[in-house]
Amino acid sequence: MTVEERQLGFQVVLLHMQQHAAQLPGNWPQAIAHFLKVTQSYGPHLFFCYQVPDLPRTNNDLEQAFGQVRFHERRATGRKGALPGLVVHGAVRVQAALASRLQIFTAQQLVPHDVQVWRDLRAQVSFRQESRCKQSRFRRDPATYLADLEAKLIKESLRS
Structure with missing residues (x-):
């Protein structure tokens, strides 16, 4: 079954729910109206798991994948809790950990194809890391x- 067929089938079910909601007793019409409203906002993102190969299909599968990454990070470092670096570098480290389980990458595959995108990602990671250092x-x-911080602000105000 293609992604489009799944989306069409889902739309048919939603339409059927909308048409018959008023006939149901109790709070069902309000519950269905709320469900349809929420589904409309999330609708475009519900079928990514069918468009992207190897993407976990359910929240439980996705949570299990993240749990495996945390488990292996803890095993590798000997720490009991989650690593602070996983929060800071999460966008990079989690993707790398999950992707490296699916295949072994060559050096040619790891070379960034778009250097500007790579630099932007590095800047984001550096910003998060600096923010964590300041919090610490x-x-x-x-x-x-x-x-x-006060001394820096006074120094800046004296310059202008």
Whole structure:
């Protein structure tokens, strides 16, 4: 069954629900109206699992995939909890961990095809990492962190 056939079948079911909702007793009409509203907002994204090969089909499958990544990260590092780096570098590390289970990549396949996209991704990861470092410094010594921040702001205001 193609993606288009699945989407069409789903639309038929939704239309059938909409047409017969008023005939149902109790709170069913309101529940169906809410379901149709939510489904309309999520509708375009419901069938990605059929368009992208090897994408987990359900939330449980997706959660299991993320759990496997966390499990292997903990095993590799010896830490009990989730790694802070997995949060900072998650967009890169989780994708790399999941993709490397499906196939072994050659050096040629790992070369970035679009250098600007790669640089943008590196900038995002660096920004998140810097943000985590600032949070850590603040938690370690809030008074010193705020004093440094205040000094920088005063210095900036004196320049202009």
